[in-house]
Amino acid sequence: MRPRWFTETAADHSESYAERFRALAAExxxxxxxxxxxxxxxxxGSAVLDAGCGTGRLAAELHxxxxxxxxxxxxxxLLQVAAADHVGPAWIEADLATLALGREFDAVVSAGNVMVFLAPGSEDDVVRRLxxxxxxxxVLVLGFRTDRHVQVVDVEASARGASLVAEQRFSTWDLRPWQDDSDFVVMTFRRPKESG
Structure with missing residues (x-):
């Protein structure tokens, strides 16, 4: 199945999304x-993967x-916009559900509602691949709206299934405390250190 980013948005959604963030930056x-x-x-100097990087603003700022x-x-x-607007990071076209970059990162972050725009039923696969x-x-960092089809408890279950340990949950990127009625969540999970 194709990601909801393509199937549940208008035909010109990518272009309008890019222009919206260019306008916000200009303002x-x-x-x-x-x-x-x-x-x-x-x-x-950590290695950071921006998973679902869109126009590249997060990866560019981390760079x-x-x-x-x-x-x-x-x-x-969106990757063409990222490459045109931001020099420095590497930009790679890939589906997160089948991601295989052949390297490890100190942090993987998926912001900007990426989780709600995945292909239906692929959430477990994406969390596992990340x-x-x-x-x-x-550390794995996920941020997404909670008032759509993706549920916090389901993402936590996916993370446990991928042998990750839940660490933090916030309602905003500026560390406001999580509330059960929050419409946004920022979650962090840790891959345990290898024993021995």
Whole structure:
């Protein structure tokens, strides 16, 4: 099945999405909240995967903060925008449900409602694939709206199934406490250190 990003949006959704964020940047909007969050979780110079990078704003900001940032997205239109607007990170076209980059990262982050735009039924596969790209003691960060079809408890179950340990849950990228009626969640999970 195709991701909901393609099947549940208008034909020109990618272009309008890119223009919306270009306009926000031109207006001086603070678009670095997710990057500040991730930057605080990892040491300087960490390898970070922006899974579902869209127009590349998160990976670009992490690169600017000195991290080895890689952006991956299924949408070639958004990747073209990322490559045109942001020099530094590597940009890779791939479906998160079948992701196989052959390397590990200190952090994997999937922001911007990526979880709600996956192909129906692929959430477990995506969480597992993202977990497989984590180095030992690496952190997975997921942020998405909770008022749609993706449920927090289901994502937590997927993470447990991928041998990740739940660490934190917030209602915003600026660390506001989680409430049961929050319409957004930011979750962190850790890959345990390898024993021995």
């Amino acid at each position: 001086g909007a603070d678009l670095a909240g997710e990057a500040r969050f991730v930057d605080a979780l990892v040491p300087p 600017a903060r000195g991290h080895d940032a890689v952006g991956v997205d299924v949408d070639p239109v 977990a497989e790209h984590l180095a030992p003691d690496g």
